[in-house]
Amino acid sequence: MSTTTTDNSGEAAAEANPAPGPGADAPGILQVLPALVTGGAERGAIDVALAAQEAGFRSYVASSGGPMVRELVRAGIEHFELPLDSKNLVTVYRNVGRIAELAERLNVDIIHARSRAPAWSALYAARRSDRAFMTTFHATYNYESPIKKFYNSIMVKGDRVIAISDFIRDHMIEHYNIDWARVRVIHRGIDLKIFDPQAVSAERVVKLATQWRLPDGVPVILMSGRLTRWKGQMLLLQALPEIADLEFRCLFVGADQGRTAYREELESAAKRLGMDGRVHIVGDCNDMAAAYKLADVVVSASTDPEGFGRVAVEGQALGRPVIAPAHGAAPEQIEHGVNGWLFEPGNPHSVAKVLREALSLDTEARDKLHEAAIANVRRRFTKEEMCRKTVEVYRELADRRRMG
Numbered sequence: 001m002s003t004t005t006t007d008n009s010g011e012a013a014a015e016a017n018p019a020p021g022p023g024a025d026a027p028g029i030l031q032v033l034p035a036l037v038t039g040g041a042e043r044g045a046i047d048v049a050l051a052a053q054e055a056g057f058r059s060y061v062a063s064s065g066g067p068m069v070r071e072l073v074r075a076g077i078e079h080f081e082l083p084l085d086s087k088n089l090v091t092v093y094r095n096v097g098r099i100a101e102l103a104e105r106l107n108v109d110i111i112h113a114r115s116r117a118p119a120w121s122a123l124y125a126a127r128r129s130d131r132a133f134m135t136t137f138h139a140t141y142n143y144e145s146p147i148k149k150f151y152n153s154i155m156v157k158g159d160r161v162i163a164i165s166d167f168i169r170d171h172m173i174e175h176y177n178i179d180w181a182r183v184r185v186i187h188r189g190i191d192l193k194i195f196d197p198q199a200v201s202a203e204r205v206v207k208l209a210t211q212w213r214l215p216d217g218v219p220v221i222l223m224s225g226r227l228t229r230w231k232g233q234m235l236l237l238q239a240l241p242e243i244a245d246l247e248f249r250c251l252f253v254g255a256d257q258g259r260t261a262y263r264e265e266l267e268s269a270a271k272r273l274g275m276d277g278r279v280h281i282v283g284d285c286n287d288m289a290a291a292y293k294l295a296d297v298v299v300s301a302s303t304d305p306e307g308f309g310r311v312a313v314e315g316q317a318l319g320r321p322v323i324a325p326a327h328g329a330a331p332e333q334i335e336h337g338v339n340g341w342l343f344e345p346g347n348p349h350s351v352a353k354v355l356r357e358a359l360s361l362d363t364e365a366r367d368k369l370h371e372a373a374i375a376n377v378r379r380r381f382t383k384e385e386m387c388r389k390t391v392e393v394y395r396e397l398a399d400r401r402r403m404g
Helices: 009-016 040-054 069-074 089-106 116-129 146-156 166-176 202-211 233-243 260-272 288-294 310-317 348-359 363-380 383-403
Strands: 028-032 058-063 078-081 110-113 132-137 160-163 183-185 220-224 249-253 279-283 297-299 322-325 341-343
Touching: 028 040, 028 089, 028 116, 040 058, 040 069, 040 383, 058 089, 069 078, 089 116, 110 116, 110 383, 116 132, 116 146, 132 146, 132 383, 146 166, 160 166, 160 383, 166 183, 202 288, 220 233, 220 288, 233 249, 233 260, 233 348, 249 288, 260 279, 288 310, 297 310, 297 348, 310 322, 310 363, 322 348, 341 348
Parallel strands: 028 058, 028 110, 058 078, 110 132, 132 160, 160 183, 220 249, 220 297, 249 279, 297 322, 322 341
Antiparallel strands: none
């Protein structure tokens, strides 16, 4: 076990002279997750760690590490490097002792698990060290056998269980027979300092348009997400010929992560459908706020129901028309015809219909939708609201344990 260190002199200085933090008697939280590389669960863990510290908690994170650890270091939050990304049964078993020892040494009140393998270790570590245990249930965790369902069930064993949407809450209650009284629905939240149309300069948008060689004045359909089949790139491709009479360019923004065969399949399908000159697979993008602002329509097309698709919310935050399938959490994020559109899942004809509506908006309708979409996100899906509600759960469990 080791705390994370850094070679950056500025960060090292910050560690040497940390800002005054919560006292030793303050309640302590230890979040555990596989790694801090990228992703929604990882982003949420860091946001909540910082918010908990600001709220007066002693805040700690354990994972196998990753580039996002730097954000914790800068905030003066200790990160502990453990092999929590492993699903090897021996390692999972040994992690029980590692987490229990860490929880006792730091004298935390709560161990908060955000993924299944480390959650199994964390549950028994919490029992061994007499700490409260809680989880965040991030996805449906599909199962095809009783063994896989049992493996998934660790995520409903917390003293409190955060569901990231009403859809996930209902899924847990239906499939895992969890007592609803232990569940707290807390939607994911995004950082409006990043996803703010006023904060995205015209220069950033022009830079992307130039990089992607987009012709001036041609509407852009943008689909964001790694190139993997269930994200629905093929579904969108199949819908495009039905709106071929309209002008557009369609961008698939996201890394293939080594899935070259799927990328080649998409390229072949675009050519077969007569869309190869209008569809561009542009790879990863490190300025998604500008990418959304560049778009005329933002598409989420997942074929599997998502626990909380960030694309639908991030696109709305930039005031863009968003279309998404009418399953998973999307109906919680989008009011059909008001701040976006919902289509029949898996149906390319339904996708084409709402795409045509979105691309055909006049200036007045587009401005109205722009305002409604931004207002929806700022009212319901902010990072601050997510963190505030999570800290409330921490306070509830910490108070119960200390009075216990």
